[in-house]
Amino acid sequence: MNGLVPSEGTPLLIGGKLVPGSAGVFATVNPATEEVLGHAANASAADLDAAIAAARTAFDETDWSRNHAFRANCLRQLRDAMRAHVEELREITIAEVGAPVMLTSGPQLEGPIGDLSFAADLAETYAWETDLGTAVQMGITSRRVVRREAVGVVGAITPWNFPHQINLAKIGPALAAGNTVVLKPAPDTPWCAAVLGTLIVEHTDIPAGVINIVTSDDHQLGAQLVADPRVDMITFTGSTQTGRAVMAGASATLKRTFLELGGKSAAIVLDDADIVGAVSYTAFSVAVHAGQGCALTTRLLVPRASYDAAVEAAAKALANLRAGDPTKPGTICGPVISERQRDRVERYLDIAREEGGRIVVGGGRPGDKERGFFIEPTLIADLPNTATVAQEEIFGPVLVIIAHDGDDDAIRQANESPYGLSGSVWGADPDRVERVVAGVRTGTLSVNGGLWYHADAPFGGYKHSGIGREMGVAGFEEYLETKLVATPA
Ligand code: NAD
Numbered sequence: 001m002n003g004l005v006p007s008e009g010t011p012l013l014i015g016g017k018l019v020p021g022s023a024g025v026f027a028t029v030n031p032a033t034e035e036v037l038g039h040a041a042n043a044s045a046a047d048l049d050a051a052i053a054a055a056r057t058a059f060d061e062t063d064w065s066r067n068h069a070f071r072a073n074c075l076r077q078l079r080d081a082m083r084a085h086v087e088e089l090r091e092i093t094i095a096e097v098g099a100p101v102m103l104t105s106g107p108q109l110e111g112p113i114g115d116l117s118f119a120a121d122l123a124e125t126y127a128w129e130t131d132l133g134t135a136v137q138m139g140i141t142s143r144r145v146v147r148r149e150a151v152g153v154v155g156a157i158t159p160w161n162f163p164h165q166i167n168l169a170k171i172g173p174a175l176a177a178g179n180t181v182v183l184k185p186a187p188d189t190p191w192c193a194a195v196l197g198t199l200i201v202e203h204t205d206i207p208a209g210v211i212n213i214v215t216s217d218d219h220q221l222g223a224q225l226v227a228d229p230r231v232d233m234i235t236f237t238g239s240t241q242t243g244r245a246v247m248a249g250a251s252a253t254l255k256r257t258f259l260e261l262g263g264k265s266a267a268i269v270l271d272d273a274d275i276v277g278a279v280s281y282t283a284f285s286v287a288v289h290a291g292q293g294c295a296l297t298t299r300l301l302v303p304r305a306s307y308d309a310a311v312e313a314a315a316k317a318l319a320n321l322r323a324g325d326p327t328k329p330g331t332i333c334g335p336v337i338s339e340r341q342r343d344r345v346e347r348y349l350d351i352a353r354e355e356g357g358r359i360v361v362g363g364g365r366p367g368d369k370e371r372g373f374f375i376e377p378t379l380i381a382d383l384p385n386t387a388t389v390a391q392e393e394i395f396g397p398v399l400v401i402i403a404h405d406g407d408d409d410a411i412r413q414a415n416e417s418p419y420g421l422s423g424s425v426w427g428a429d430p431d432r433v434e435r436v437v438a439g440v441r442t443g444t445l446s447v448n449g450g451l452w453y454h455a456d457a458p459f460g461g462y463k464h465s466g467i468g469r470e471m472g473v474a475g476f477e478e479y480l481e482t483k484l485v486a487t488p489a
Pocket of ligand 1: 157158159160161162166184185186187218219220221222223224226237238239240241242243245246249260261262263293294393395421460461465466
């Protein structure tokens, strides 16, 4: 279908070579049509073993980790190769991820390609050494220098919802920092990762073994990567449940673990806000990419006195956003990724009904589509913040609207969650807004519609939403060790 995808399926990248998988191939499916798009190499445990060995050798036996300018150049080559093939990548992204075409000019494709510049620039400009000056200890005067060095071999495990964004937000900084990488993408979106292998081999000077890409339909390969003693660090994005397994699996080898996990973020609307504007914006945002975004504000906390008006505004916004064909320029809500994911969303809608929730709009599959894993944008009202659908991550286009009794109660309810990834605050009085910003325990916050997503902006979670930060200088430093060297002065 596409110049980047061979008819026999996409290959693995191991030790600088594009190779077939020892476990054969597995299918990748278009979630908007349910058609099999084609196949991807299915890696075996032995293939992953070879990929880890290649990454270890490349780290231990080349000067990759010390040649900062070379790494910057390699990352720019990858960025430029992706740009040169952006239309083929767009086609794959829409077909395999079900991503609305509109999003591919932003965070689903072109945004993260551009963000490689930030990582490349950091490889060149980062202060790799800091001189602490001299100090006297037990009569000896020493000059102390802090050096930052790559951690080593990084295992990167990624989900399917924003595959380019997440793959590149890991590969870019990890390589820029001087590490070597084994990338294991989600089984649902193998092509988005595998085509990087082809572009790397054909268009960059990245040395053999520096990056290895291992597609598989077996989640166990993730666990194998986590457990392997040759891997120094795991960078993981996915569900909180899997994140726990990753942390436990990494404990035997005391690996550094960097975790970007789930969310159930709250949008807080204060009583002096433009309530209809804030509610409409929030409802719209929850339908973007069928709600498959970890940082979406899927709990909407509105003043009790305005509850009915807010429900009406949210319902109006969501009713206008029909789930549709992701290839159409006007679509913002495409399909969810799989039948399994659609079943999961529908199960949550049943739970909402059982717990006494009112489905104001949506509530199931669109009547006009016989194929594709679509769910209508849905609004659930009349449930407390303690309800299952307000506490658990649904990962579908589902908004729960909840009443609050003033600023303190809104902060309390926003924090009454195991998660702490993101959120928003809407209000006119800067002092009240600031109190809410200070009170909410999350890694990112939007005030009155401000956008926090950018290459230089650290992103990540408090509480069960993760450990560490992706992107920004903080995201780069996750991939660095600290070595202090003291010399008599
Ligand atoms: P998932 O946790 O099911 O899978 C993520 C990855 O982990 C996949 O590559 C999978 O093969 C692998 N995996 C599965 N079991 C494993 C194990 N035992 N050990 C190691 N690896 C294993 O997540 P998903 O369904 O692919 O993605 C959706 C989830 O990702 C949501 O919870 C969402 O909130 C989260 N997410 C978080 C962020 C963030 O930055 N915080 C961003 C995007 C998605």
